[in-house]
Amino acid sequence: MTATQAERLDALEARLRHVEDQLAITQLVASYGPLVDAGDADGVAALWAEDGSYDVEGWQMNSREDVRAMVRSEGHQHLIAGGCTHFLGPASVRVDGDDAVAVCESVLVRHRDGGYSVRRAAANHFGLRREADGWRIAHRTTRALDGAAEARSLLS
Amino acid sequence: MTATQAERLDALEARLRHVEDQLAITQLVASYGPLVDAGDADGVAALWAEDGSYDVEGWQMNSREDVRAMVRSEGHQHLIAGGCTHFLGPASVRVDGDDAVAVCESVLVRHRDGGYSVRRAAANHFGLRREADGWRIAHRTTRALDGAAEARSLLS
């Protein structure tokens, strides 16, 4: 094998790893809505690092365990028992070595009185970290898109 | 070429095939909404296996031909003539050899009386199969997220 061919193998491995990282992260973000609306507390929690955080509109979670508790909370159980979708759009991802940032918008649609309505639109910013067994959310911030500058600043 | 380099080629091919499978399936699911809202009966039908099924809220389709007939039906034609989007979120995909499962949420937005409103939020579960010329839907189940436990169970 010539040096050139070894170099081609090296380059392919590096490029493929980058593609796999991007896909893994878009898939992780795509799985959040279905899991949280299913009420799958362990499945949602497993998306976060053990010490990962989730800051959403005055609710500050500081660990995987906190996230699990949020899914099991009376508030969330009431929401999904009535019917809802935490509908996240496709994530825009930037990978930098073992860290990554993902951004997407979301809408919360609720079922009530036989109909459906949009209850919130939000900006979502994810900081992710590569761990031994894959990518995990290190911190997530979600803010309502109600005109506040802070929410807009999460999207850029 | 040393054994190690042959092994690297083998590994690259296997990893790339997995990436291609994931992408093909997310693309297949992403194409459903645009095709069905365009009224492209053949395009929609081609997403299904010849014997594929689609079970949606009391409408049971058992073949590609049944899916084509659904798109051509008076009900669906009326819906798209008034203006609507079958808006599916990004699919969460798990590939296992020649089979795969994809899950996503969706909202149906209709145009009426000069405005738009959400008419339904739903859970979607796809079973897919690798055929000679690519991935096809073997069975799809869609249920309204109106609080019923069955819909939630499709998402996990």
Added chain:
Amino acid sequence: MTATQAERLDALEARLRHVEDQLAITQLVASYGPLVDAGDADGVAALWAEDGSYDVEGWQMNSREDVRAMVRSEGHQHLIAGGCTHFLGPASVRVDGDDAVAVCESVLVRHRDGGYSVRRAAANHFGLRREADGWRIAHRTTRALDGAAEARSLLS
């Protein structure tokens, strides 16, 4: 290295390039909503080719500069200052050499009077071109899904 192994490298490079192209384009489309709702005029403009066009409901932009001016316009700034999401679904992409087509649906959700509502559902058709430093939008057409046949024809 045998011819067969050289051929495997060639095939891997071609397949990986196709995957990278698909991902780059889905990522580009996924970044539009967050950037435009952040009011990031330069970020949005950079998605277009220098001479790229954007035709949306009677607003015809014919350059990257026109797109930048749209984001900075009083109309758009008013929209995002009140709170909104230009929520685009996952793009369905077809790559053909240095050209590509991407299609997706979108909804515009606005915040007003303390609540949220869907103001528009639309069909989006992107023509893209590979430039020296990556994919850019050569032309984009967006039409409201209000029942008009033109919008539906963009989706197929």
